[in-house]
Amino acid sequence: MKVIILGGDGFCGWPTSLHLSNLGHDVLIVDNLSRRNIDNELEAHSLTPIAPMGSRLKAWKEVSGKDIRFFNFNVAKDYDRLLKLIETERPDAVVHFAEQRAAPYSMKSPKHKRYTVDNNLNATHNLLCAVVESGLDIHIVHLGTMGVYGYGTAGMKIPEGYLDVEVVTDTGERLMQQILYPTNPGSVYHMTKTQDQLFFAYYNKNDGVRVTDLHQGIVWGTNTSETMADERLINRFDYDGDYGTVLNRFLMQAAVGYPLTVHGTGGQTRAFIHIQDTVRCIQLALENPPQPGERVKILNQMTETHRVRDLAKMIAELTGAEIARVSNPRKEAPENDLHVRNDLFLDLGLNPTTLSEGLLAEVSDIARKYAHRADLDKVPCTSTWTSEQKAGVPQKVR
Ligand code: NAD
Ligand code: USQ
Numbered sequence: 001m002k003v004i005i006l007g008g009d010g011f012c013g014w015p016t017s018l019h020l021s022n023l024g025h026d027v028l029i030v031d032n033l034s035r036r037n038i039d040n041e042l043e044a045h046s047l048t049p050i051a052p053m054g055s056r057l058k059a060w061k062e063v064s065g066k067d068i069r070f071f072n073f074n075v076a077k078d079y080d081r082l083l084k085l086i087e088t089e090r091p092d093a094v095v096h097f098a099e100q101r102a103a104p105y106s107m108k109s110p111k112h113k114r115y116t117v118d119n120n121l122n123a124t125h126n127l128l129c130a131v132v133e134s135g136l137d138i139h140i141v142h143l144g145t146m147g148v149y150g151y152g153t154a155g156m157k158i159p160e161g162y163l164d165v166e167v168v169t170d171t172g173e174r175l176m177q178q179i180l181y182p183t184n185p186g187s188v189y190h191m192t193k194t195q196d197q198l199f200f201a202y203y204n205k206n207d208g209v210r211v212t213d214l215h216q217g218i219v220w221g222t223n224t225s226e227t228m229a230d231e232r233l234i235n236r237f238d239y240d241g242d243y244g245t246v247l248n249r250f251l252m253q254a255a256v257g258y259p260l261t262v263h264g265t266g267g268q269t270r271a272f273i274h275i276q277d278t279v280r281c282i283q284l285a286l287e288n289p290p291q292p293g294e295r296v297k298i299l300n301q302m303t304e305t306h307r308v309r310d311l312a313k314m315i316a317e318l319t320g321a322e323i324a325r326v327s328n329p330r331k332e333a334p335e336n337d338l339h340v341r342n343d344l345f346l347d348l349g350l351n352p353t354t355l356s357e358g359l360l361a362e363v364s365d366i367a368r369k370y371a372h373r374a375d376l377d378k379v380p381c382t383s384t385w386t387s388e389q390k391a392g393v394p395q396k397v398r
Helices: 013-022 034-042 053-064 079-089 110-134 188-207 246-256 275-287 308-319 343-348 355-368
Strands: 002-006 026-030 069-071 093-096 139-145 162-168 174-180 211-216 218-220 260-263 269-274 297-301 304-307 323-326
Touching: 002 013, 002 079, 013 026, 013 053, 013 275, 026 079, 079 110, 093 110, 093 275, 110 139, 110 188, 139 188, 139 275, 188 211, 211 275, 218 246, 218 275, 218 355, 246 260, 246 308, 246 355, 260 308, 269 275, 275 297, 275 343, 297 343, 304 308, 308 323, 308 355
Parallel strands: 002 026, 002 093, 026 069, 093 139, 139 211, 211 297, 218 269, 260 323
Antiparallel strands: 162 174, 269 304
């Protein structure tokens, strides 16, 4: 299969590119290196020493004998280059990771909100438009998020995309229908993903574009079997207050002796998946595309759910770390339950890496090994969701 990976220099995109190349697929990466530029803007860098793209690709060639080609352009702005690449290369599939993915970064200021909306919506729309203009039947695999749904308060397992509803018509007849599961985003970033869903539904209905939308939980871990083959292939590990996600942050904090930063009561329940399972899920999604004429295929890409305070407790018991309760900079429910269906990936053969298997290795092989690179000033989460929070006024959540 020939596959273009948009955002192939990022945390999920890089290991996915290597995994697909290792399986024998012809992989092309498109990335404008905006994530590396954001590191410069925030003066916060990956805990792991990520190599420049040229060194990454050279190392992969030495290790595997395989070539991955790289194109540096902005998918949200350079429509003509994207179209030309698709028309010239005629890929079987495009995997789309190329969005600004941090909720706190998306809430930092009006400039960051507008950048996130411009970048994410234009990237997704340009891709759909270019696929239609090319006239080619290309399978799009997109990385969405569990957060489009607002973390399940409906007292039921969150289904995979579609909800059965009963509609009472004007004549009193009762009809069953399936609709997209209602969205309830909790940040500007998550809001862009809810709009992505509508783009996919529309282009699928109007032009028959085949799309798989993967609603992924929080990804934890660093390496996959491919990125471990050479230190120049190492994946990024974000720990700063904007891009670091909760579990990897706790692992890093435990390694450097920084009390674990639980927001509020830590009653927030979220869905998680290991990076090794992310790359396997993308493989499974590519191998099982929607049929021509099929509606958008939506899968929940997660393997387990946990409450934030339980994660902190688990890591504290494992490492002896202290737990700190910090005031929550976000506007989110302080406590929630979350039940998610993930039968589709399990049926396709996903065999999940569990927290209990992987946590200790992550602390010792990554967090402790690279702890000397950490800048502890970058750990606190300084982005707030509202101006009242910025001014230090406690929040009520509806
Ligand atoms: P990342 O920021 O590490 O990677 C995204 C990559 O896309 C970066 O290399 C960036 O330079 C590139 N990019 C962004 N905008 C671009 C543009 N306009 N043109 C070209 N390249 C562009 O993020 P990630 O963690 O790898 O996430 C990838 C995708 O997966 C995102 O869409 C994110 O929403 C989704 N996702 C991530 C997680 C997670 O925990 N990391 C969880 C669920 C979903
Ligand atoms: N949290 C803490 N302490 C911290 C950091 C976070 O308690 O130090 C809490 C947050 O308040 C939140 C939860 O942990 O309640 C998750 O935060 P996060 O930063 O780990 O994850 P989130 O902002 O939801 O975003 C991440 C990725 C995003 C992806 C999303 C999947 O950055 O790209 O879409 O996870 S999901 O959460 O399922 O929507």
